[in-house]
Amino acid sequence: MAWTRDEMAARAAKELRDGYYVNLGIGIPTLVANMIPDGMTVTLQSENGMLGMGPFPYEGEQDADLINAGKQTITELPQTSYFSSADSFGMIRGGHIQLSILGGMQVSEKGDLANWMVPGKMIKGMGGAMDLVAGVPRVVVVMDHREKGGDSKFKKACSLPLTGKGVVDLLITDLAVFEIDRRGGGAVLTEMAPGVTLDELRQATEADFRVALQG
Amino acid sequence: MAWTRDEMAARAAKELRDGYYVNLGIGIPTLVANMIPDGMTVTLQSENGMLGMGPFPYEGEQDADLINAGKQTITELPQTSYFSSADSFGMIRGGHIQLSILGGMQVSEKGDLANWMVPGKMIKGMGGAMDLVAGVPRVVVVMDHREKGGDSKFKKACSLPLTGKGVVDLLITDLAVFEIDRRGGGAVLTEMAPGVTLDELRQATEADFRVALQG
Amino acid sequence: MSRKIYPDAASALAGITFDGMTVMSGGFGLCGIPENLIVALRDSGAKNLTVIGNNVGCDHHGMWLVLANNQIKKVLASYVGENKILEQRYMSGEIEIEFNPQGTLAERIRAGGAGIPAFYTRTGYGTKVAEGKETRQFPNPDGTLDWYVMETGLTADISLVKAWKADTEGNLVYRKTARNFNPMIATAGRITIAEVEEIVQPGELDPNQIHTPGIFVQRLVKGTNYVKHIERVTTRPRATEGGNQ
Amino acid sequence: MSRKIYPDAASALAGITFDGMTVMSGGFGLCGIPENLIVALRDSGAKNLTVIGNNVGCDHHGMWLVLANNQIKKVLASYVGENKILEQRYMSGEIEIEFNPQGTLAERIRAGGAGIPAFYTRTGYGTKVAEGKETRQFPNPDGTLDWYVMETGLTADISLVKAWKADTEGNLVYRKTARNFNPMIATAGRITIAEVEEIVQPGELDPNQIHTPGIFVQRLVKGTNYVKHIERVTTRPRATEGGNQ
Numbered sequence: 001m002a003w004t005r006d007e008m009a010a011r012a013a014k015e016l017r018d019g020y021y022v023n024l025g026i027g028i029p030t031l032v033a034n035m036i037p038d039g040m041t042v043t044l045q046s047e048n049g050m051l052g053m054g055p056f057p058y059e060g061e062q063d064a065d066l067i068n069a070g071k072q073t074i075t076e077l078p079q080t081s082y083f084s085s086a087d088s089f090g091m092i093r094g095g096h097i098q099l100s101i102l103g104g105m106q107v108s109e110k111g112d113l114a115n116w117m118v119p120g121k122m123i124k125g126m127g128g129a130m131d132l133v134a135g136v137p138r139v140v141v142v143m144d145h146r147e148k149g150g151d152s153k154f155k156k157a158c159s160l161p162l163t164g165k166g167v168v169d170l171l172i173t174d175l176a177v178f179e180i181d182r183r184g185g186g187a188v189l190t191e192m193a194p195g196v197t198l199d200e201l202r203q204a205t206e207a208d209f210r211v212a213l214q215g
Numbered sequence: 216m217a218w219t220r221d222e223m224a225a226r227a228a229k230e231l232r233d234g235y236y237v238n239l240g241i242g243i244p245t246l247v248a249n250m251i252p253d254g255m256t257v258t259l260q261s262e263n264g265m266l267g268m269g270p271f272p273y274e275g276e277q278d279a280d281l282i283n284a285g286k287q288t289i290t291e292l293p294q295t296s297y298f299s300s301a302d303s304f305g306m307i308r309g310g311h312i313q314l315s316i317l318g319g320m321q322v323s324e325k326g327d328l329a330n331w332m333v334p335g336k337m338i339k340g341m342g343g344a345m346d347l348v349a350g351v352p353r354v355v356v357v358m359d360h361r362e363k364g365g366d367s368k369f370k371k372a373c374s375l376p377l378t379g380k381g382v383v384d385l386l387i388t389d390l391a392v393f394e395i396d397r398r399g400g401g402a403v404l405t406e407m408a409p410g411v412t413l414d415e416l417r418q419a420t421e422a423d424f425r426v427a428l429q430g
Numbered sequence: 431m432s433r434k435i436y437p438d439a440a441s442a443l444a445g446i447t448f449d450g451m452t453v454m455s456g457g458f459g460l461c462g463i464p465e466n467l468i469v470a471l472r473d474s475g476a477k478n479l480t481v482i483g484n485n486v487g488c489d490h491h492g493m494w495l496v497l498a499n500n501q502i503k504k505v506l507a508s509y510v511g512e513n514k515i516l517e518q519r520y521m522s523g524e525i526e527i528e529f530n531p532q533g534t535l536a537e538r539i540r541a542g543g544a545g546i547p548a549f550y551t552r553t554g555y556g557t558k559v560a561e562g563k564e565t566r567q568f569p570n571p572d573g574t575l576d577w578y579v580m581e582t583g584l585t586a587d588i589s590l591v592k593a594w595k596a597d598t599e600g601n602l603v604y605r606k607t608a609r610n611f612n613p614m615i616a617t618a619g620r621i622t623i624a625e626v627e628e629i630v631q632p633g634e635l636d637p638n639q640i641h642t643p644g645i646f647v648q649r650l651v652k653g654t655n656y657v658k659h660i661e662r663v664t665t666r667p668r669a670t671e672g673g674n675q
Numbered sequence: 676m677s678r679k680i681y682p683d684a685a686s687a688l689a690g691i692t693f694d695g696m697t698v699m700s701g702g703f704g705l706c707g708i709p710e711n712l713i714v715a716l717r718d719s720g721a722k723n724l725t726v727i728g729n730n731v732g733c734d735h736h737g738m739w740l741v742l743a744n745n746q747i748k749k750v751l752a753s754y755v756g757e758n759k760i761l762e763q764r765y766m767s768g769e770i771e772i773e774f775n776p777q778g779t780l781a782e783r784i785r786a787g788g789a790g791i792p793a794f795y796t797r798t799g800y801g802t803k804v805a806e807g808k809e810t811r812q813f814p815n816p817d818g819t820l821d822w823y824v825m826e827t828g829l830t831a832d833i834s835l836v837k838a839w840k841a842d843t844e845g846n847l848v849y850r851k852t853a854r855n856f857n858p859m860i861a862t863a864g865r866i867t868i869a870e871v872e873e874i875v876q877p878g879e880l881d882p883n884q885i886h887t888p889g890i891f892v893q894r895l896v897k898g899t900n901y902v903k904h905i906e907r908v909t910t911r912p913r914a915t916e917g918g919n920q
Contacts, residue, residue: 019678021890043844043889043890045890046607047532047533048458048461048607048610049458049607049609049610050606050607051888051889051890052844052882055666056664056665056666057665057666058665058666058667058668059665059666059667059668060665061665062660062663062664062665063606064460064461064608064658064659064660065461065462065594065605065606065607065608065658066606066607067458067459067461067607067660067661067662068607069458070662071458071459071460071461071661071662072662072664073660073662073663073664073665074664076606076882077877078876078877078878079842079844079846079877079878079889080882081846081882081885081888081889082604082606082607082609082882082883082885083609083885083888084536084609084610084611084612084613084614084641085458085484085532085533085536085610085611085614086536086537086539086540086613086614088533088536089532089533089534089536089537089789090537090785090788090789090790090862091789091862091888091890091891092533092790093533093537093551093552093553093789093790093791094787094788094789094790094862095790096788096862096890096891097890112556117558122517122520122521123510123520123527123529124509124510124511125507125508125509125510125511125529126508126509126529126531126532126559127508127509127531127532128508128531128532128533129531130531130532130533130534130553130554130557130559131531131532131533131534131553134551134552134553134554134555135533135552135553135790161557161558162556162557162558163557164555164556164557165555165556165557166556234433236645256433258599258644258645260645261852262777262778263703263706263852263855264703264852264854264855265851265852266643266644266645267599267637270911271909271910271911272910272911273910273911273912273913274910274911274912274913275910276910277905277908277909277910278851279705279706279853279903279904279905280706280707280839280850280851280852280853280903281851281852282703282704282706282852282905282906282907283852284703285907286703286704286705286706286906286907287907287909288905288907288908288909288910289909291637291851292632293631293632293633294597294599294601294632294633294644295637296601296637296640296643296644297637297638297640297849297851297852297854298640298643298854299781299854299855299856299857299858299859299886300703300729300777300778300781300855300856300859301781301782301784301785301858301859303778303781304544304777304778304779304781304782305540305543305544305545305617305782306544306617306643306645306646307545307778308544308545308546308778308782308796308797308798309542309543309544309545309617310545311543311617311645311646312645327801332803337762337765337766338755338765338772338774339754339755339756340752340753340754340755340756340774341753341754341774341776341777341804342753342754342776342777343753343776343777343778344776345776345777345778345779345798345799345802345804346776346777346778346779346798349796349797349798349799349800350545350778350797350798376802376803377801377802377803378802379800379801379802380800380801380802381801537789537791541794544782545796545797546782546794546795546796547795547813547821547823548794548795548813548823549786549791549793549794549795550791550792550793550794551790551791552790568792568793568827571830571865576792578792578793582813585816603883604883605883606882606883620816636884637851638848638849638850638851639881639884
């Protein structure tokens with residue numbers, strides 16, 4: 001049985017470590033913010049210029065000058081700091097954010113990621129995604145395993161234009177978890193959703209992968 | 216009769232314009248700070264990270280956290296702002312400082328400047344001089360016309376290692392004032408100290424120059 | 431001391447706009463945009479503009495007003511969603527869009543203002559963004575090599591920024607995430623115009639805490655009638671008062 | 676929340692120094708130098724250091740202490756005057772000095788911290804500084820071409836910075852011109868240690884006014900016994916009280 005969105009986010013949350021500075025993308029990754037284990041200090045970065053992102057404001061207390069990268073109103077925390085976009089991406093590109101969790105359209109077995117454009121459709125732009133995957137030392141992608149039509153989104157090579165080449169370290173889908181070697185060493189299956197069989201997974205997956213299931 | 220240090224500084228002060236942001240080097244250029252005409256607003260930059268440099272503090276009020284690029288204690292003004300060295304030189308390199316007045320060891324007729332090292336002697340370093348001459352759109356050099364031994368310091372080509380190539384717009388010496396074309400168009404004599412004759416000046420000068428004396 | 435101050439946005443833009451000019455405008459989405467100056471830019475009628483900013487407004491707000499008035503020829507941005515007119519004109523070829531990764535765009539603008547003509551970044555290597563650009567390898571601290579893309583600095587004929595407070599010298603302070611692209615854009619304009627919510631006297635802002643020194647601001651105006659439209663109001667319910675009593 | 680705080684400078688450096696490491700240290704002259712951390716670096720005994728900073732202390736002060744203790748092999752700086760031991764060892768070839776223009780040094784450190792492996796600057800073109808470096812032309816806005824020098828980013832094994840105040844998260848605020856190189860150096864260390872005059876609780880510093888966000892600070896210590904030696908005390912006489920009465 002495939003993992004739910006919340007279960008995928010919960011699996012991504014296991015990548016958090018005490019003291020980490022983390023950037024969360026839009027969609028399922030946003031749910032990870034609510035799954036930080038008690039007693040663990042994790043500081044959330046918003047690439048529009050904020051460290052220490054707090055929860056949504058109470059109704060009526062929203063501040064137009066305080067939004068996250070998804071343009072949602074948020075709040076500050078006692079340890080919050082604000083800075084410019086140049087300083088924000090200096091932080092990101094310089095490798096100071098330990099972990100980035102973001103969504104994807106396609107991931108390849110070499111760690112390539114496509115998540116910003118579909119040829120022939122309106123291009124909205126890559127926003128900060130290309131900088132995040134290029135700069136953050138550990139990148140986790142959370143996405144459905146298959147297209148609605150059934151095609152595998154975990155591929156030998158991405159067919160969509162890339163967001164980054166050799167940038168994904170861990171892929172979490174609704175069916176399984178794969179560790180990927182950015183330097184071309186291939187993908188390794190480490191976990192499967194309950195009830196999913198290896199045969200079913202191979203059927204649903206275009207990418208090659210080795211199997212090293214945990215405990 | 217040669218100009219005094221104060222007279223050279225006063226001539227340099229004529230280069231100031233209302234609203235200018237200006238960087239003054241150590242030595243004679245520092246004197247220019249006291250010669251800003253009444254009613255003219257000139258903001259002084261100190262490249263260690265300050266705009267709006269005020270006068271020396273009253274005795275006993277010096278603050279170790281408030282120095283200029285010459286490491287002298289100074290004061291702030293109501294309009295003062297502080298910033299990092301990277302931001303300071305971004306300002307300088309980006310052409311935002313309108314005028315730099317600094318000392319020199321040698322200037323060439325092509326606008327080359329040497330003012331940071333003498334081969335065989337201890338090198339102290341160029342500090343911010345190379346950035347200033349490379350970044351500021353108008354560079355004025357104030358220096359003695361001759362070495363103590365009598366050799367001309369305004370030369371066909373600098374014999375000392377350069378601080379910048381094609382960077383000087385105006386040379387003020389104790390004997391004369393020359394406009395210089397950074398792009399290789401040569402030097403033009405525009406003023407002479409009182410009592411100095413053109414023959415004497417040519418004797419004292421290695422550089423070629425045209426003559427277009429003012430007024 | 432107050433020679434930088436103009437009575438309103440229209441007069442602050444008067445005499446310096448021209449067809450074909452490049453304009454940078456601060457803001458992230460609609461957060462921290464120079465609302466008054468954008469309206470004045472629309473009213474100036476200047477055409478064939480190249481507009482540089484993270485976004486180009488969204489339907490009915492911000493730089494969309496200039497777009498809808500047929501003044502924009504080319505856009506450099508990182509994200510242009512929620513903007514139907516732009517979508518139509520881009521698909522029809524009427525408007526050219528150069529997509530820049532957000533961090534690359536921010537750094538290109540900083541570079542332009544800081545006299546850096548070009549720099550290298552890993553961002554975009556191996557993607558469409560790197561097509562036609564110089565790429566090369568540089569060593570990591572551990573001796574391994576990575577590939578990088580050369581990106582160039584950006585400057586503008588006019589930069590429009592929005593700050594929270596200014597003093598009469600043009601020293602600026604931004605508020606919360608409304609800072610975003612404004613500080614770099616302030617440095618990259620041949621002429622930079624700042625609009626602010628409040629103008630105070632020199633000495634009222636802490637000199638230790640100026641975000642943009644006045645040297646970068648040539649013209650200053652106090653904005654009026656701020657809308658500060660929020661694209662996505664997200665809130666949580668307030669716990670019922672006295673809940674568990 | 677206070678896991679970054681160490682009881683003193685010696686413990687903040689314990690276990691992370693090693694022979695041959697690269698150390699960056701903030702300050703301009705003796706203004707804004709991490710006095711306590713420099714003493715701890717000397718006491719660590721780590722040798723063959725490469726030291727990066729605008730200066731290397733001056734006689735009997737600052738990084739001079741580490742120099743006099745024979746721990747430095749190489750220096751990257753913009754100015755090293757007023758330092759007799761350094762002069763002797765440089766002339767005798769015992770110590771290598773790589774002179775960097777001050778702005779280039781500041782930008783190289785910023786680049787190192789910001790993931791920029793290299794950039795171009797006009798500074799130093801046609802001088803000794805450009806020897807052995809790549810040079811190339813880039814266009815100005817007016818279409819003319821200028822020559823530029825390629826400079827590379829700098830990082831360090833350990834960065835030592837001095838700030839005025841910190842909160843327990845490592846957010847830093849600097850004071851006046853004691854800021855200088857400290858903010859960039861804070862970003863460029865694999866491990867950055869900050870010493871401050873005062874540590875406050877989160878929320879006591881204005882989040883709008885943090886100079887160095889805590890993400891850059893791995894270790895934090897409250898310094899003691901600040902000397903803040905002034906190299907050149909320059910003052911003006913106080914007008915006689917009641918002067919003209």
